[in-house]
Amino acid sequence: MTSIFDGYDEEYRALASDISKKISDVATYEQEPDKKKSSLLHIGDLLKQGNQLIQQMELEARSLDVATRRELSKKVEQYRKSLGSLNEDFKKIREREERDGVFGNRSDPNEDQRNRMELATERMRGSTDKLDAARRTVAETEDVGEYFRLIHTKDAIKYFRSAEYHR
Structure with missing residues (x-):
């Protein structure tokens, strides 16, 4: 590890x-x-x-x-x-x-509504956190993919230069 x-x-x-x-x-x-x-x-x-x-x-x-x-x-x-x-x-x-x-007191409709709003807000924050994590993962994956694409391109250029040199 x-x-x-x-x-x-x-x-x-x-x-x-x-x-x-x-x-x-x-x-x-x-x-x-x-x-x-x-x-x-x-x-x-x-x-x-x-x-x-x-x-x-x-x-x-x-x-x-x-x-x-x-x-x-x-x-x-x-x-x-x-x-x-x-x-x-x-x-x-x-x-x-x-x-x-x-x-909250269930007899107070404003308090009940406020609590439901708090719960909805918490759920939204959780969803936002998940979306942010997914965006970071996508960005990281794109960076890694770009890195490997550049390595592949570099190797291809080296190969073609080497092939031209040996002609």
């Missing part, structure tokens, strides 16, 4: 452990709705960080030789499943808390 990937690996393990602990701690905040709400928002941010970290791990794995790439891709896939499981746990807790009214 590479030192960069090892760093990502260590960071992911710490992040996943932190997310898991915070999800478990949410149940202890029954009498503190504000603390519960802020904790849930923080967990959502940590899950986004986890997704971004996994994307970075995938990019790093793609830049390595085939054998190492296969090994690291398996590890990344395991991490993706692990994070997916944590994300599902978070969604269940979040939905239950929304039903129970942690995110």
Whole structure:
């Protein structure tokens, strides 16, 4: 493995452990709705960080030789499943808390609408993050493709110059 990937690996393990602990701690905040709400928002941010970290791990794995790439891709896939499981746990807790009214008084329609807008905004941010990551990946792929095209062109020029020289 590479030192960069090892760093990502260590960071992911710490992040996943932190997310898991915070999800478990949410149940202890029954009498503190504000603390519960802020904790849930923080967990959502940590899950986004986890997704971004996994994307970075995938990019790093793609830049390595085939054998190492296969090994690291398996590890990344395991991490993706692990994070997916944590994300599902978070969604269940979040939905239950929304039903129970942690995110505002259900009798106040403005508060309810505000909460729905916050959730929609969070989803939009997540989509924007995914689009930005996809754009970066496309740009990186184009750069790599351009690099290999230039190498191929350079080799072709060398070949033709060599062929003319030997005539």
